[in-house]
Amino acid sequence: MIQLGIRDLVKYPFLAETGEYLRDKGFNLEQLGHPDWKPIVEKAYGRIVVATTGQIYGSAIEDFENMDSEILSFVIAIVLLKSAGIPTLIKRFSLSEARRAERYLQRDLLQKKNETKLELPLKIMQDLFSVKVMTDKEDFVISVSDYLKRAVQFHEKEWKLINRRVENGFVFLTAHETVRLIRKELDGYINSKIQAVNIPSIPETFRERVSDLSLLAKKFSEYVIVSSDYPPCIKHAIEVLDRGENLPHSGRFMLATYLLSKGQTADQIAPLFKNAPDYNERVTRYQLDHIAGSSGKGTKYSCPSCDKLKSENLCFEIPECNGIINPTQFGKKRTANV
Amino acid sequence: MFEKNVKLVNDVFKEYYFKHFELIHVPTRTSEREFGYQKFNEGMTRHLSIKDDKELHLLLMTQVPSDVYCSNAYYSFPNLPMSEKDWKGADLIFDIDAKDLKLDCRTSHICCKCNSCQNIVKQGINCSVCGSTKLETISVTCKNCMSESKKEVVRLLEILTKDFGIQKEEIKVCFSGNEGFHVYVVNSDYQTLDSRERADLADYIMFNGIIPETLGMNKQNNSKSTLPDVNERGWRGRVAKEIFGSKSKRAKIVQEVISGGYSVFQAKLEDWRQEIGVKIDPKVTMDIHRIFRLEGSLNSKSGLSKILCKDLENFDPFSDACLLGDENVEIIANCPISFKLKNKKYGPYEKEKITVPKYAAVYMICKGFADIN
């Protein structure tokens, strides 16, 4: 067993040890309902709001004034989310918390000179995600099979095994890549932890923020259906946006023109961009309308060719793309041949 | 296959199975494997489970299969339909076939058989007798095909051991019984990989999907220092050795490669794949539900045995895997290509009545070059 410090719990509040810690300190839900604790409920609510905008909550670990309140805000956020019971919010929260933990994991991995610091992130990987990570000089190494099981989920060519240094059954990675590899699992883990929590009743002081969450969720109720028939370049762009990562302008242009060509309207497409770090509703609408040709000069833009997308690194060709010259042809050709 | 041919081949196969029980065993973890077999002119029977050698030998004697198969996968319930089998894992398998190597020698030992009138033509797209376009390619295998296939096996083994860290003892190489080799890896670390993961593993082995950046070529600055060095391991080391070559030529080749810039480099990767990528059949490696020819059984495409190669370098399939009886039989052969079995040359024959040992007769009948008289 490694001894977890309170700083570790601030960084990784989803660990089982958090519960123990709070119990030892004598915290319980009833007591947290006292008006004195209202600031922490506000902090928890803020933590959720930040998550829903696709941002990552928190600042440098050294700046934490009150570590207990950091840990408690995570726990209370879960209480609020569970009481509201809105899957979209839970999904966004766990994703954002996963990204937050990812930052700390990466930082902890980088400080490996100090072996006691390396122990915790490696243990988290091993215990939570059954990935045995070891070090080799400046690199981190994991077994080829552990690597493949995770990396095949990524479409980017640099994750293909052939584009990795592979020796003696191991794949060599940087700290960033190591953590990136388990992002999905980290998200899934936090999500499942939240699902498993059982809350019988909540203090009166929490109620107001619970109903605020329902209002907050309304913003995200428009759902865009992601079809499995989309070509990989389009799927990839949607995934990037979904993760709240930045998609270059050329990628947004491709996505918008593609979906418009498939008969979707600007209204249906706009919500896709909500997670983008620089999202601005008015600008997005303006751009979409412009691309769709329903404002301004009225020129309708069409989806760029595969060649163009390849040169912009937006192409993630798979065998099914065979021979097409524009993503809009994806899936059509094969049926035409039969 | 014609009924009269089936009778002879059946008898010869049965005799082989009866005499060679020592070569045919159920694989390890028997109860978790799916077995299957085929008889001449009949469909496939699969989803069988077999308890032990005795039960397997009994099946061989009673059914006299033309081909026998066993899964590389492990299941909880191997004899249930696929969706209920409960897949637990599968050995890694690789298929290297001379057909896929694009060898120059191939044209000298393939020909076509007309599906309508059985006429055999050396090449062409039409039957010279009836004009039909339904031609089937048949081939015999030559020494060169085998030595080139062996080279691919050796390259594969290098990657498996050096890159993937698989122990030599965990690898088994078999002659396929026709034109290539089957390689098995029994290593628990790789057994649970699914089809998609195996596809990426296969791409690695085939040098497929490599990007210039991996070899140190970037869109912006190209400095020689990041190009691979001969002392590196994995594909970078192999590229350095096999593409950039020895010390004396290296500087010139490297200069050439860099001067073309990123896109020329990218185009070169395709040539290099042909040159140094291992030519495995990715479909076989990706398939985690396949039933694969059983070691020790006969291959009905040739009458040769699928057999373990203990010493790959000196393995001679035309002798070592040719294990049928040698009593003489009379056949009518129409075989425009000559071939060698047990160090004796046969053919070419032009619709001739000949008397040859059983193994040669069966070889020609299985290939479609002869009929029983």
Ligand code: SF4
């Ligand atoms: S080939 Fe075309 S459709 Fe396929 S991923 Fe690339 S850009 Fe998209």
Ligand SMILES: [Zn+2]
């Ligand atoms: Zn014909």
Ligand SMILES: [Zn+2]
């Ligand atoms: Zn040949």
